[in-house]
Amino acid sequence: MASNHDGVFVASNGCINGAGALELRASPDETLPNVAGPKSVSDVSGSANGYRLRVAYQGLPGAYSEAAAAKAYRDCEPVPCELFETAFDAVECMLVDRAVLPIENSLGGTIHRNYDLLLRHNLHIIGEVKYAVRHCLLANSGVKKENLKRVLSHPQALAQCENTLAKIGVVREAVDDTAGAAKFIATHKLQDAGAVASSLAAEIYGLDILALDIQDDPDNITRFLMLAREPIIPVTHKPFKTSIVFSLEEGPGVLFKALAVFALRNINLTKIESRPKRTKPLRITDNGSNGRLKYFDYLFFVDFEASMASPNAQNALGHLKELATFLRVLGSYPRDMSEA
Numbered sequence: 001m002a003s004n005h006d007g008v009f010v011a012s013n014g015c016i017n018g019a020g021a022l023e024l025r026a027s028p029d030e031t032l033p034n035v036a037g038p039k040s041v042s043d044v045s046g047s048a049n050g051y052r053l054r055v056a057y058q059g060l061p062g063a064y065s066e067a068a069a070a071k072a073y074r075d076c077e078p079v080p081c082e083l084f085e086t087a088f089d090a091v092e093c094m095l096v097d098r099a100v101l102p103i104e105n106s107l108g109g110t111i112h113r114n115y116d117l118l119l120r121h122n123l124h125i126i127g128e129v130k131y132a133v134r135h136c137l138l139a140n141s142g143v144k145k146e147n148l149k150r151v152l153s154h155p156q157a158l159a160q161c162e163n164t165l166a167k168i169g170v171v172r173e174a175v176d177d178t179a180g181a182a183k184f185i186a187t188h189k190l191q192d193a194g195a196v197a198s199s200l201a202a203e204i205y206g207l208d209i210l211a212l213d214i215q216d217d218p219d220n221i222t223r224f225l226m227l228a229r230e231p232i233i234p235v236t237h238k239p240f241k242t243s244i245v246f247s248l249e250e251g252p253g254v255l256f257k258a259l260a261v262f263a264l265r266n267i268n269l270t271k272i273e274s275r276p277k278r279t280k281p282l283r284i285t286d287n288g289s290n291g292r293l294k295y296f297d298y299l300f301f302v303d304f305e306a307s308m309a310s311p312n313a314q315n316a317l318g319h320l321k322e323l324a325t326f327l328r329v330l331g332s333y334p335r336d337m338s339e340a
């Protein structure tokens with residue numbers, strides 16, 4: 001992995017350091033309790049014995065993900081990464097200790113890319129954090145709303161401000177992250193372009209705030225996942241959530257039967273998401289008259305409100321195993337019960 005001039009981890013092949021790459025830092029297992037091996041539930045502090053936990057996030061300084069990382073791990077050292085994938089790689093290569101990545105937003109919906117990456121990588125979900133996202137419309141000093149012809153931001157942020165941007169009547173341009181959009185218009189001193197980003201991004205990149213709270217609903221919350229190389233030890237005395245992914249044979253009612261394993265045990269599901277199986281997205285079968293039928297084949301991601309330490313959840317997954325062609329537990333972790 002390598003970093004650019006701004007110290008942002010950028011995509012490269014694998015974990016071997018190339019020229020100009022950041023030095024590989026072993027995880028400070030000897031200083032931070034429970035860093036190696038399964039972690040305890042209280043693993044939320046971002047520092048111990050003078051060592052600051054290094055937490056990867058996607059975007060540049062001033063991105064909401066940076067603020068979410070700091071909320072998840074107080075006093076941590078947030079480490080910017082170019083792509084979601086770079087953040088996954090940085091944890092796997094031990095360049096950082098954790099990653100904090102968005103998974104869904106109350107207005108914009110699911111961040112599908114991170115579901116796909118969860119499956120392709122071997123990290124564990126060890127926590128979740130809800131963050132209230134308050135978007136601002138930013139521009140260079142002297143630029144007024146009526147001068148704007150285009151507005152740049154992360155696609156999720158543009159989606160979350162759809163009504164406001166439609167009213168202003170600007171062209172929307174998608175970029176990698178909100179803070180990157182702010183930096184771009186500032187660096188190029190653009191006079192006809194604005195950015196949707198945080199008030200912190202305005203401060204960092206020296207931009208004016210033309211409008212505050214421009215998201216389509218004042219209550220705009222993004223849920224982030226906390227990822228680590230090792231799982232945490234699940235407990236039953238705290239509210240826990242478990243995330244799994246599975247696939248099923250084709251047939252009538254199979255998904256109904258799979259979800260019934262939770263209903264039968266009174267386990268509440270909080271989310272279900274289906275994604276195409278990337279390796280084999282189509283299932284081809286005989287249509288009974290020498291023709292071929294092509295079915296889409298899916299992976300189902302489910303979150304349920306129970307700890308893997310509870311016999312109820314273990315029985316439910318035992319039952320699901322009988323129906324599933326593939327089943328993986330992505331993590332069992334404390335629910336974020338805060339108001340965001």
Ligand SMILES: O=C(O)C(=O)C[C@]1(C(=O)O)C=C[C@@H](O)C=C1
Binds near residue numbers: 066102105111133179
């Ligand atoms: O661009 C940023 O600032 C991000 O942190 C990314 C991101 C996302 O991917 O959803 C995070 C929170 C907001 O929902 C908007 C954008």
